[in-house]
Amino acid sequence: MTRPKLVAIAVIVLVVALFFATGLDRHLTLQALKTNKELFISFAEKHRLAAVSLFIAIYVAQTALSLPGAAILSLAAGAIFGVVPGTVYAVIGATLGATLAFLVTRYLFHDAVQDTFGHRLTALNRELETAGLNYLLFLRLVPLFPFFLINLAAGLTRLPLRTFFIGTLIGIIPGGFVYVNAGASLATIASPSDAASPRVLGSFALLGLFSLIPVIYRKFVRRA
Template identity: 40%
Template sequence: MSSTTVNDPRRGFVQKARRLAPIAVILAAIFGAFALGLDDYLSFEALRDNREILMAFTADNVIAAVAIFIGIYAVSTALSLPGGAVLSIAGGFLFGSFLGTLWVVLGATIGAVGIFLAARTALGDILKAKAGPWLMKMEAGFQENALSYLLVLRLVPLFPFVVVNLVPAFLGVSLRTFTLATFIGIIPGSFVFASIGAGLGSVFDRGDSFSPTGILTPEVIVALLGLSVLSLVPVVYKRIKTSRKAS
């Protein structure tokens, strides 16, 4: 093979284009979703106005309804569309607290894995090359306790869901660890929202207004914080053990 073939700029451009294609597709889809106003359908008003149709379809076509719901949730998560709370509550509204939680967690995990893989494929190497050695140090520290750190980030919504999907991709977290932490970490919060959704019918019957802002009560926040502290126990234990060996 000649050197001109190896150093062919056109070949490099094609490789870059292929690497960036997943992110380009996602960005185009996000723009298209907002341009078409699809985010308007992720609202309590839409859920209330189409309540009878949705309940009837779910009752008559359970498998199809589950597949469609998981698909919508996965796409919404992958495109980082607003309305995750509404969809989680809708899961409980349509399927009940426990099954609703399961379908929400599956949909969110599939969507999160999709954006994680797209970011790792498209931007991981580029950002590492530009960030320098500090990112490698951060990557090593994060990878050592990746599961515990990710569980904390999933349990307590300190950062937007999309950020927690992207950052691990740049820090070299394995797909298995990311998937496991996402699936387990979002169960408690998803159950809270789905449980609220299971009782949403009575709210609609009374004609009351509803807002997701009132769901995260102090009691719920304290419970999630407690779970996040427990997930950090392995990290603390490992550091104490290491410090004792060093002394």
């Protein structure tokens, strides 16, 4: 591994370590959000552009570094900015952060993984190049796969950047809306998990399965 890559890894590890060492993780909790909600709203009303820019920047950093707190940030978006604007800001922050994580992982580890396991990944890479958007939508919509793991794993493959960006942007809108909408009624939320009911999660899973229909159809036609 080259020196610039080692330096980049060291910087990332240092930033993540500082995040936990300084106790910043304690501020990304539901209780902290409820306690400071009025303060955040007051700041946003007086300094709208600064509040929006700061929120998106925090969301990008949290997602790019795979730090905890994404659900809290989405709830905060609804509590501070309202449902529609909050969804827009949360989706922008999450998409940009995920894309940054994707690019960093690709820069640091993609070549090594492909050089070592490329012969075993040929079929996967070919599939992702032709139907990557469908698979990514499935992974984003079905609430069984950790968001940050998808970002990192995708960066190790040959999934096109454009496909990753579009699939992430579209795929996280439903889930983002649900959490932001819950944040707009923050007082009724006792836990981030309360934002999505089993019925809602089941609907996401169904949408994810629908996204695979074109892939299944193409495979059926080939075999036929």
